[in-house]
Amino acid sequence: MREGTATLIRREDYVAPVFWIxxxxxxxxxxxxxxLVTSKMRLERNAGVPHGPLRLHGEELNLLRVLIDGESVSFRQEGHELIIDNVPDADFNLEIRNTCAPEKNTALSGLYTSGGGFFTQxxxxxxxxxxxxxDRPDVMAVYTVTLRADKAxxxxxxxNGNLLETxxxxxxxxxxxxxxxxxxxxYLFALVAADLVAREQRIRTRAGKDHLLQVYVRRGDLEKTEHAMNSLIASVVWDEARFKLPLDLERFMVVGVSDFNMGAMENKGLNIFNTAALLASPAISTDADFHRIESIVAHEYFHNWTGNRVTCRDWFQLSLKEGLTVFRDQEFSQDMAATPSARAVCRIQDVRALRAMQFPEDAGSMAHAVRPDQYVEINNFYTATVYNKGAEVVRMYQTLVGREGFAKGMSLYFERHDGQAVTCDDFAQAIADANPGSPLSTRLDTFRRWYSQAGxxxxxxxxxxxxxxxxxxxxLSQANPATPGQDGKQPQVIPVALGLLSREGRPLPLTLQGEDGGTVATERVLVLDQAEQSFVFVDVAGEPVPSLLRGFSAPVVLDDGLGDAELLVLLKHDSDAFNRWEASQRLALARILGAVRSGEPLTLDAAYLDAMRAVLRHADLDPAFKALALQLPDEAYIAEQLTEVDPQAVHAAVAAAQEQLATALQADWAWAFETHQVSAGYSPDPVxxxxxxxxxxxxxxxxxxxTRxxxxxxxxxxYQRIKDATNMTDxxxxLSALVNAHAELADSALARFHAQFKGEALVxxxxxxxxxxxxxxDGKTFARVKQLMKHxxxxxxxPNRARSLIFSLCMFNPAxxxxxxxxxxxxxxxxxxALDAINPQVAGRLARVMDRWTALAEPYRGAAREAIVRVAAKPDLSNDVREIVERALALDPRPAAAAPAEAVQG
Structure with missing residues (x-):
């Protein structure tokens, strides 16, 4: 994993394995x-590829013996490969015995220890x-596993699978x-050996089969697993109802562990979860935690089919399982939300996450297509592009073929590929073949560019x-800016859901020139597949206000040229909740960007303040929607709109806007606070x-x-609310209100909070x-973080603790x-x-902070470059970090200077 082992892996170089296991x-x-690990395998040559030696992957192992059909064989080791040159042409049995050291495995990859137990990732x-x-995803085998350990x-x-014997x-x-x-x-193998307790639930599915569901956690956490179990049951029911995909094992197990690099892992029948994505109770968890846990439990369960039963041929196809499964968990969350308003809130939150994480990725040094063409370290490509943008690509399939057409495509996909390791192209072909004559099937080659073009x-x-x-x-016209290694992009298929509103806010009928009469809808989807196309609507009574990209029907940046007057119409009247929210964000964004670009202090105008007051006081809008519409755009998202970024100028404009909203709407905020209190017993439901x-x-x-x-x-x-609250959300x-305002009571409140919850790691x-x-x-937050590093x-x-403090500062607090x-x-x-020395995956995630350093204004740009050079100069960097910092420096036309000696030693 250190210097000298890096190899550039290209998708075009894929060849099937010489042997199957x-x-x-x-x-x-x-x-x-x-x-001690003893592995007995049945292998056969792959007749479809040229003969070659048997090459097995292995890292940080102590090899004890190698037998073929019971006899010792000669072998050699090169780097991280065990090579056996002379193997039988016919099927043969291979036995390998080796040891590993779980307690020394701080990387949390493979078999490791945590909290006195054994876990795998x-x-x-x-x-x-x-x-x-x-160790490659296209080698699929049937596993039998025997575990022996101290019983106490x-x-x-x-x-994984079914219990045969104890x-x-x-x-x-x-x-x-x-x-x-x-x-x-x-990669789907898992084992757990620990002192755990389980919540159990027996269910009978629509297919009439009985199954045992189990959620395992450490002693003392069992009462925090009810929500996870309910989420698992709901996921089983939903997948069987929506896609006719049943639970296929006698039991399905979920295990929580506090040391975990990811949120959770979909190992077949034995999902291992970060406790942060599993444990919940009103006392320790917020509404957002409950929603996140429901979503992640669903995501990992849905992988049972989209990722496990049908898996990836190679890691370049990662979005085949991840993008598809994110889409499925998003659809599940919307269905669980039930009401149209709550569904819209889910969609808005998904798009906010996409813009916060994926759009910057597309504009930075690590920009890559949904299906990357090359990588050095695959861990670096578990990204928002593969997951979130991949989900948007899947959503566009559904938009183009319809909900029923998409379900037909899914059925054909499993009919063709169950039990196989396949590609993104196989999925695309199944959806298209199930929907002949659809806008997808007639544009399939153009649509596939979403998988190959970054940006x-x-x-x-x-x-x-x-x-x-x-x-x-x-x-409508489209363009895709150049990204590292890609320029001269070709047009892509962009479905544009739209409506037209009168200036008074009435929805207008949509009839395209040349269409027959009949039932006329007020919303439809246009398909842009050329660099530029024009669409003519007929019998339009007056100049309309276009409501474009409804529901965020494609992952693009929209420039529709609308001004305040048109945005106010959308904010007040649009039937599409997403575009209504979008109008609120664009009104704020225009004012903040105006101040940043001019260098003048921000002053919010009366028209904007009146519009925000109207949203807050609106009798029919859902409170969750109001909360989203009244939040200002994130500072990082604002920075994405600028060609040269001064983070302090952005922060100053946002802070000024917040203060003015707080002051001008003071009476309205007080009214909202008093009238929206929840008196009933706690529930994380949308209302x-x-x-x-x-x-x-x-x-x-x-x-x-x-405070102003x-x-x-x-x-x-x-402060009193902190003491009296009956749930963690309140x-x-x-506490957040006091801390973010730097109120005098903040320190006392933080101390009280810590004393009350010092035994709850997640809190x-x-x-x-x-x-x-x-x-x-005035530098208070940075100084506090430095101090907290010594806490x-x-x-x-x-990883959870490192992310909670270091990532919060570096990734989520630009100012x-x-x-x-x-x-x-x-x-x-x-x-x-420091992180790279113990856990390269986590270090790699932190290194991504500097992806867009070249967009910074001076003096930030030069100082950022110097810091990246210092990291790159470390001689024994992991591949995880080296790939990222070297790609970051590759954006700079200047040669990378040697780092100062003291930095190299760090």
Missing amino acids: RTVDLCFDLEPAKT CEAEGFRRITYFL RYPMLLS ATLDNGRHLAKWHDPFPKPS TPRLQARGAYDADARTYTLT QSGKRALVNLSLAMLVLNA GGDGVWPGRA RLGA IDKWFAMQGRAAEQ ADFTLKN AFHRADAAGYVFWAEQVL
Whole structure:
């Protein structure tokens, strides 16, 4: 994993394996310091490729013996490969015995220890850290696994599939034997050996089969698993109803662990979860936590078919499973939300996440297509592009063929490919073949460009109204800016959902020139597949206001040329909740960008303030929608609109807008706070959570106004709310209001909060994260983070804790991180190197902070470059970090200078 091992892997170089592994019999003698692994495999040559030696992957293993058909064989080791040159032409049995050291595995990849138990994480290439294997996703085998361990220390022994046998052994040990009847790649292997307790639920599916669901956690956490179990049951029911995909094993297990690099992992029948994505109760979890857990539980369960039963041929096809499954969990969440308003809120939140994470990725040094063409370290491509943009690509399939057509395509996909390792092209072909004559099937080759072209397309729309002819001509054009390694992009298929509104806000009928009469809709989808196309609507009574890209029907940046007057029409009247929200964001964005670009102090005009007051006071709008519409655009999203970014100027404009909204709407915020209180018992349902969201936003504005000379009662009320709150959403909302306003009571409130929850690791993560994300004021936030790095509860070794503080500052607090004195960049470099020494995956995620350093204005740009050079100069960097920093420096036309000696030693 260190210098000298990096190899550029290209999609075009894919070749099928020389050998297949058909069955695997694994036996583990589990000990923290030295675990003995015995692997017995049945192999056969792949007749479809030229003969060659058997090459097995292995890392940080101690090899003991290698047998073929019971006889010792000669072998050689080159780098991370075990090579056997002389193997039989016929099928043969291969036995390998080796040891590994789980307690030394701080990378949390492969087999490792956490909290006194054994856990695994094998995606993407962790299985090779357990035993020698063809560790690639297109090698699918049937596994039988025997686990042996001390019974007192590890009473629960779990692996994939169905439990075949348990037995008591000598010396206080015991065993469990598991068999998974479904062929799977090694990345889906899992084992757990720990002292755990389980919540169990037996269910009968629509197919009439009985199944056992189990959620395993450490002792003391069982009462926090009810929501996860309910989410799992709902996922099983939904997938069988929506896509006719049943649960296919006798049991389905979920296990929580506090040391985990990801949110969760979909290992066949044995999902392993970060406890942050599993445990929930009103006392320790916010409404957002409950929603996130429901979504992640669903995501991992849905992988049982979209990822497990049909998996990826190679890692370039990662979005085949991840993009598709994110789309499925998004659809599930919307269906669980039930009401149209709550569904719209889910969609808005998904798009906010896409814009916050994926759009910057498309514009930075690590820009890549949904299906990348090359990589050095596959861990670096578990990205927002593969996941979130990949989900938007799948959503466009559904938009182009319809909901029923998409379900037909899914059925054909599984009919063709169940039990196979396939490609994104195979999925596209199945959806198209199931819908002949659809806008997708007639444009399939053009649509596939979404998989091969990086970057966020720019969609321009301009309308022209002819009063005499009563026609409205909408001209759409597209362009995709150059990205590293790609320029001269070709047109893509962009579905544009739209409506037209009168100036009074009435929806207008949509008839294209040349169409027959009949039933006329007020919403339809146009398909742009050329660089420029015009669409003529007839019988349009007056000049309309276009509502384009409804529901965010394609992952593009839209320039429709609308001004305040048109945006206000959409904000007041649009039936599409997404575009209504979008109008609120664009009104704020225009004012903030105007101030940043002019260098003048921001002053919000009366028209904007009146519009926001109208949203807040609107009798029919959902409180959750109001909370989203009244939030200002994120500072990072604002920065994406600028060719040269001064983070402090952006922050100053946003802070001024917040203060003016807080002051001008003070009476309205107070009204919203008082009238949207929830008196019923806690539930994370959309109605209650929407009210709490608006109440917490209102309280934040009221406390901010108080600290700027307004009604001074509100900080005290917030502090009292921290003491009296019956749920974490209200308590954390009040604490956040004090911390972000830098109120005098903030320190006392933080101390009280920590004392109350010091035994709850997930809550203390929130405590650290809140301080790392606190609104910057005169360097206070950065100084506090530096101080918190020395806190007794902070550690770099736990990914959740490292993310809670360091990532909160570096990734999510631009004003505190981008300092004129470069202290933020020095801090980033120190932490990347420190993390890289123990957990390269987490270090790689932190390194991504600098993807867009070349967009910074001076002095930030030069200081950022110097910090990246310092990291790149470290001689033993992991591939995870080196690939990222070298790609970042490749954007700079200047040669990379040598780092200062003291930095290299760091």
